[in-house]
Amino acid sequence: IGEGNGRMMIASESVVFDALGLKFIRDLKPGEIVELRPDGFESMRLPHPNHTAHCMFEWVYFARPDSVLDERLVYDARVKIGEQLAKEYPVEADIIVPVPESGRAQAQGYAQVAGLPVVEGLIKNRYIERTFIMPDQQDREIGVMLKLNPIRSAVKNKRIVLIDDSIVRGTTIRKIVQILRQAGAKEVHVRIGCPPIRFPCYLGIDMKTRDQFIANQKTPSEVAEFITADSLGYLSLKGLIAALKHSRDDVCLGCLVGEYPVPIPGEKLRREKPLEMFAESVRKPPEKKAKAAA
Numbered sequence: 001i002g003e004g005n006g007r008m009m010i011a012s013e014s015v016v017f018d019a020l021g022l023k024f025i026r027d028l029k030p031g032e033i034v035e036l037r038p039d040g041f042e043s044m045r046l047p048h049p050n051h052t053a054h055c056m057f058e059w060v061y062f063a064r065p066d067s068v069l070d071e072r073l074v075y076d077a078r079v080k081i082g083e084q085l086a087k088e089y090p091v092e093a094d095i096i097v098p099v100p101e102s103g104r105a106q107a108q109g110y111a112q113v114a115g116l117p118v119v120e121g122l123i124k125n126r127y128i129e130r131t132f133i134m135p136d137q138q139d140r141e142i143g144v145m146l147k148l149n150p151i152r153s154a155v156k157n158k159r160i161v162l163i164d165d166s167i168v169r170g171t172t173i174r175k176i177v178q179i180l181r182q183a184g185a186k187e188v189h190v191r192i193g194c195p196p197i198r199f200p201c202y203l204g205i206d207m208k209t210r211d212q213f214i215a216n217q218k219t220p221s222e223v224a225e226f227i228t229a230d231s232l233g234y235l236s237l238k239g240l241i242a243a244l245k246h247s248r249d250d251v252c253l254g255c256l257v258g259e260y261p262v263p264i265p266g267e268k269l270r271r272e273k274p275l276e277m278f279a280e281s282v283r284k285p286p287e288k289k290a291k292a293a294a
Contacts, residue, residue, distance in 0.1 A: 001025045013067040053252040053261030061165040080243035081193040082109025089233030097121035099164040106193040107163040121155040156184030166194040170214035174227040190229040199258040
């Protein structure tokens, strides 16, 4: 909620108020309805659990770094994510290269702990849409090539710590690693500021099916091999919660742990069915091949 110059406004991010010269008052509360009036606003509350469930992906990726979400500046949260990542996955390297844009603040945090310089080794084309939501694999790969271009003199013969916010399918980060290698990078160590994504989001993010998540198909070492990285480190769940400075109950971690802040019809069955199918396949004896007719 923002106000100023005789106006009231509701926006999804506080940065909107900065751009319009309005004062940020506060966030809406869970289950709250706000009616704007000429003389101010009226707040009404619905019955609800007395806690928030803000999407962790807003701090990790979606929100602008200069926005404030639940009293936490997004930039500060991303810097803390980078610091925690450096503590959990240190590596011998020469430079840190962020994947723009959301990787930049995380790279700053990693650099503060690791004592390495942050280098803009990748330049972003701002007019290309987010690649992970493109429906076709070939389109996603072409999108990455159009979206990012290396600064060859900055990365050639360097051992690089590549910082990105998350991995969904693994195809985008794989292409980025290959771009850096083709530009002459000696080593590429990938560090991800989010735990492995394993479950669908039913609450607004375009991640709908389990089979699209590489973390469900491969171990971290297998993912590292697939993306052609020299090493791979995901931020731990504990590290993410510490960086956000919110309790676990006040953040939605559905895509990470499969537990959602509201009931999802059929979700429990969808989680259990693959386990039952696996158990049945283990118990079931192999079928005997029929003998060929004489």
